[in-house]
Amino acid sequence: MMQKLLDLWAAYESTLAFAAVNAFFALSTYAVMATGILSFATVAFAAVGGFLGAQLMGQFGLPLWLVLPASAAGGCVASLVVSFVFLRLESHWLALASLALILITRILVLNAPMLTGGVNGLSVPIEAPLWLLLGLLAVVALAFWRLSVSWYGIAARAVREDPAVAGSLGIAPRRVQRMAFAVSGALGGLGGVLLAMTLQFLSPETYYINISFTMIAAVVLGGSYHWMGAIVGALVFTALPQIMQALVPQVQDLARGVALLLIMILLPRGLVDPRAWRIRRALREARR
Amino acid sequence: MQLLLEQMVNGCAIGALYGLFAIGFGLVFSTLGILNAAHGCYASFAAIAGYYAATSLRLPFAASLVAGVVTGAALAILVDQIAFQPLRRRGAGMLGALITSIAFWMILDSLAGLATDQQSLSFPAGTFPSAMPMLGTLPLPAMQMIAIGGLIVVTIAIHWLITHSRLGAAMRAVGWNETAAQLGGVNPRLVILATAGLAGATSGLAGVLAGISTNNVSFTLGEGMLLKGFAAVVVGGYEDVRGAAVAGIGLGVAEVLSAQYISTSMRDAITYALLLGFLVLRPRGLFGRASFLRA
Numbered sequence: 001m002m003q004k005l006l007d008l009w010a011a012y013e014s015t016l017a018f019a020a021v022n023a024f025f026a027l028s029t030y031a032v033m034a035t036g037i038l039s040f041a042t043v044a045f046a047a048v049g050g051f052l053g054a055q056l057m058g059q060f061g062l063p064l065w066l067v068l069p070a071s072a073a074g075g076c077v078a079s080l081v082v083s084f085v086f087l088r089l090e091s092h093w094l095a096l097a098s099l100a101l102i103l104i105t106r107i108l109v110l111n112a113p114m115l116t117g118g119v120n121g122l123s124v125p126i127e128a129p130l131w132l133l134l135g136l137l138a139v140v141a142l143a144f145w146r147l148s149v150s151w152y153g154i155a156a157r158a159v160r161e162d163p164a165v166a167g168s169l170g171i172a173p174r175r176v177q178r179m180a181f182a183v184s185g186a187l188g189g190l191g192g193v194l195l196a197m198t199l200q201f202l203s204p205e206t207y208y209i210n211i212s213f214t215m216i217a218a219v220v221l222g223g224s225y226h227w228m229g230a231i232v233g234a235l236v237f238t239a240l241p242q243i244m245q246a247l248v249p250q251v252q253d254l255a256r257g258v259a260l261l262l263i264m265i266l267l268p269r270g271l272v273d274p275r276a277w278r279i280r281r282a283l284r285e286a287r288r
Numbered sequence: 289m290q291l292l293l294e295q296m297v298n299g300c301a302i303g304a305l306y307g308l309f310a311i312g313f314g315l316v317f318s319t320l321g322i323l324n325a326a327h328g329c330y331a332s333f334a335a336i337a338g339y340y341a342a343t344s345l346r347l348p349f350a351a352s353l354v355a356g357v358v359t360g361a362a363l364a365i366l367v368d369q370i371a372f373q374p375l376r377r378r379g380a381g382m383l384g385a386l387i388t389s390i391a392f393w394m395i396l397d398s399l400a401g402l403a404t405d406q407q408s409l410s411f412p413a414g415t416f417p418s419a420m421p422m423l424g425t426l427p428l429p430a431m432q433m434i435a436i437g438g439l440i441v442v443t444i445a446i447h448w449l450i451t452h453s454r455l456g457a458a459m460r461a462v463g464w465n466e467t468a469a470q471l472g473g474v475n476p477r478l479v480i481l482a483t484a485g486l487a488g489a490t491s492g493l494a495g496v497l498a499g500i501s502t503n504n505v506s507f508t509l510g511e512g513m514l515l516k517g518f519a520a521v522v523v524g525g526y527e528d529v530r531g532a533a534v535a536g537i538g539l540g541v542a543e544v545l546s547a548q549y550i551s552t553s554m555r556d557a558i559t560y561a562l563l564l565g566f567l568v569l570r571p572r573g574l575f576g577r578a579s580f581l582r583a
Contacts, residue, residue, distance in 0.1 A: 038383060085568055092382070095323065096522055097567040100560055103515060107557045213325065213390050220387050251402075257394030264388050265374045 012242075013130060017198050019238035020133040024191030025215045026222070026230035027140060031184040033224050034153075035177045036160035038091065040212040041082060041098040042188040044105045045075035047207035049189025050196040051109070051116050054124045064126060068136075068190060075189020076182050083181035087174055102209055109204045121203035128197035136194070137231070140187065144227040147183075156180065221263055223270025232272050293426050295544050301432035301501065303540020304439035308494035309513045310520035310532035311446060312364075312487035318526045319463040319483045321382060325389040326367055327517070328510030329396035330488045331495030334360040335505045336403050338496035342415040349416050353496055360492020361485040367392050368484040376480075400507035410503040435497050442490055443533040450529065459483055491517075519563040525573020535574060 028042040049071035056062045056070055082101065086094050109116045116122060147153050155176050158166040163173040196202050214237055222233020240259060244252040269275065313327050338356035341347045347355065371388035378384075417430040450456035461469035462479045470476055491513075498513060499505040520539055524531030539559055547555040566573060 038386075089567065089571060092323075093567055093571045095382075096518075097564065099518070100522070100563045100567060103560045104557075104564055107560060111553055111557065213393075216383075217387050217390055220383060224383075251398065253394050253398035253401075257391045257398070260394070261371065261388055261391035264384060264391065268375065268378060268384055 014198075015238060015242050017128070017130050017133055019235045020130075020137050021191055021195045021198050022215070022218065022234035022238050023137055023231045024140065024187055024194060025211065026218045026234040027144065027227065028184045028187035028191060029212075029215045029219050030224065030227060030230040031187060032177070032180045033219060034160060034227075035156045035173075035180040036091070036163070037177060037180070038095045038216070039086070039098040039181075039184070040095065040209075040216065041079070041086070041101050042184060042191075042215060043207050043209070043212040044082070044098075044101045045079050045185045045188030046192030046195065046211070047105050047109060048078040049075040049192030050202060050207060051122070051192075052189070053193030054122050054196050054202055055115065057124065057126055058122070064132075068193060071193035072186040072190040075192060076186040079181045079185020079188065080178070082185075083178050087177055087181075099209070099212075102207075102212055106204050106208055109207070116204070117202065119204065121201055121206075124196045124200045124202065126197055127200055128194055133194060133198075136190070140190075141227070141231065148227055152176070152179065217260060221260065221270055223272035223274075225269065226272045226274050229270050229272035233270070236271070290425060291548075295548050296541060297426070297428065297432060299541030299544035300537055301429075301435045301540070302544060303537035304432075304435040305494050305498045305501070305536075306513070306516045306520045306539055307439045307533040307536025308435075308442060308497070309491050309517035310524065310536050311442060311529050312490040312494075313514075313517045314521040314524070314526040314529065314532045315446070315483060315487045315490075317521065319459050320368075320372070320480060321463070322372060322385045322389065323382060325386065325514070326371075326392040326396060327389075327487070327491060328512075328514030329393060329400065329507070330360045330363050330367075330491040330510070331498065331513045332400045332507050332510035333363050333396065333403075334492030334495035335499030335509055336400060336409075338499060339409055339411060339505045342411060352415070353493070356496035357489045357492040360495060361489040363396075364484045364488020364491070365481055367396075368480065397507045397510075400510075404506050407506065408503075408508070409505040411500045411505070416500050431497070431501050435501065438493060438497065439533055439536070442493070443529055446486070446490070446529045455479070455482060516559065519559050521573075522563055522571075523566045523573060525575040527572070528575035531573050531575030 025042055025046065028045070029039070032039045032041075052074040053067050053071035056067050057064075062070070086097055089097055110118055112118070113120070155166065155171045158169060158171055159173045159176045166173055166176075192207065195206070199206065215234075218233035218237040219230050220233070221236060222231065223229025240256055241252060244255040244259075248255050263271075267273075309327075309331060312330075313324065316322050316324050316327065334356035337359035338352040341352040341355035342349070367389075371392050372385050375384040375388065417434070419430045420427050421430070422428070448456075450459060458469065458474045458479045459482070461472060461474055462476050462483075466476050469479075494513060494517075495509065499509060502509070516539060517536075520536040521532050523539065524533070524535030526532070539562070542558050542562070543555050546558045550558075
């Protein structure tokens, strides 16, 4: 019995690690979506954090407790630079521009072999222990919980619902959105270096369009109206391919797509939906 | 000089494929408000259908082309009705449709992989015209001329359709505001079906022609087309099909010339730099008009 449990743990330990890393990306995507912006740029910030962290570890041998904040800072700086350009665009155009940013990031990665290893990729010397991933995720989740009940969280909700009304209430929508980009960039950078340490190898394809599409899908699937939705979505989206591989190995991609389609059509507001909670509570109280 | 001219012709032919694809992609974006990640799959499936029509059924070239176009249109309508119609009824907006289109992207990619045994097929010689007429010393391969001619015909036809026909007026009305169009006596369901079908058909045409000229019939075909077509739509402005056509040709030429004279690794860099530059400096594209929508 004990042996069986250990086998199970061994099989799913890496899934849990990837789920934790993906949760950082999903929270990064959620951070901007919470202010009403659809942006795919998380993956570009992750590339900055990932390659920066990998170089700091590999070339300079910096310890982990310096590398992690440095990567987060790198992603944060990148996101602030990007936000000055992006926030001038209308919503549809911002989404398109962030897609273009990912395409350009890959070209830059390919053409700067000094920094990124180019086509050959880059190996990462240190592996991230699972407790570190989960511990950091817990800290970040705590921060999101505090933020969501702070002035900033309420302002973000107002900006998402209607920027004009928010503006008339004394909230500067641009400033809130820029804050959101900074948070998104820091988390993206952190997620990027953690992904590097989980994979222990980086190639130009590591930070590419697939991650950003799955992350957007994970956030919407989990529920884009609550920070918990991002974590739940990331967990489901990481576990789903594993489950599909165990159940229907030949057509696992097909099954993954069908699952996503069904969830989206049946549960359009996602798995974690604060509005559904409120409605349920109101119904309960009405009955009493 | 000879080399430059030859490369210009090559660039125009590649660009024509991007332009054809971009017309369909832009049509869906401007009329239905959907950023459709599955659009590239229509091109892949059209190419696969054209391939089997030409090889297994031994149909002539024109018939294989038609098979591809019809497949593209049918698939686009099917995806629209399954993935987008339920959300439309609920008013889920752009984000929901993007997610379901990603779901269909996964589904169709893996089906295309099964259909070609995860391999890249290529049209055998003799299933398509391979004549090479000369203009002076400049060779003009038949397939390249078909691509360029196809783009010109399709662009003129769709532009006329949108600006001069009742269906086109209805499409523009639905693109502006579906409810208002309905009040004005337009049947939005019909317009949506027509738009999806038309977009699928043009992308299907691009897919078959690209499958022949790049010797690659597989699910990777659509992905490449999607990125380049997306760039062409943004650079050209999605409101006007002429923009997508011109931008497609421009991107093709820029790509071929930069590969020839600068370096092959910079080929895509130029495309995407143009893409980002346009998004930031002139988001409405080459042919777009200033919009009066609230920011």
